[in-house]
Amino acid sequence: MxxxxxxxxxxxxxxxxxxxxxxxxxxxxxxxxxxxxxxxxxxxxxxxxxxxPPEDAGELGTPAEGITVTANSRPYPEFEPQIVHIVPGGTVEWLVETGRHDVTAYHADGHGPHRSPEGTEPWGSDRLTGVGSAYEHTFDSEGVYDYVDTQQVCTSHEVAGNVGRVVVGWPDPDSEPAMTEPQSELPSQVAKAITLFNEESRPVLEAGP
CATH class of the missing domain: 1.20.5 (Single alpha-helices involved in coiled-coils or other helix-helix interfaces)
Structure with a gap:
């Protein structure tokens, strides 16, 4: 088996x-x-x-740590963007793409009238000449800062309305000199621009972060 x-x-x-x-x-x-x-x-x-950072960083309502503003002369003197929003301690760079420019704070101790936060010092660049010329400034204090291009090339850039605004943090708009009505001594084009700046800035600052 x-x-x-x-x-x-x-x-x-x-x-x-x-x-x-x-x-x-x-x-x-x-x-x-x-x-x-x-x-x-x-x-x-x-x-x-x-x-x-979000794509809209630096625009009103979205503060950025740093942003670049370009300066052009063609077809007319202009900062772009005209309004930027940064965090306290943030830095703005101004970069010349065409023409000759400067960046000068509206400040009672410098180039008036006063449209800067109380207790801050005047600030500004030297003349920026040539493509690629740049200036940067770091803003440590919260507030709203208006500034102007004081250069005169064929015509005054200030008279042409070449102004800008830096919003730092989330200040109370009612306590900011820059949020008041434009002073009577300002050129008409500057006054129009600042009025528009205020119309855009106030509701954003009142709404808060």
């Missing part, structure tokens, strides 16, 4: 403490990589995990 063949032995793999830890490490790595991939897709966060 032929003997029945015994079944193949079943091989059982025993997981030792060392192999168990290795498996756990592999699982942890896989989970970490998956999470990293998910984090890359989070809006407002770069691939290295740092937050990226």
């Amino acid at each position: 032929a003997s029945e063949s015994s079944p193949d032995p079943v091989t059982t793999k025993i997981m030792t403490p060392i192999s168990r830890r290795a498996a756990l490490r592999s699982s942890a790595c896989a989970i970490g990589l998956a999470l990293a991939g998910c984090l890359d897709d989070i809006p407002g966060r770069s691939s290295d995990g740092e937050e990226t």
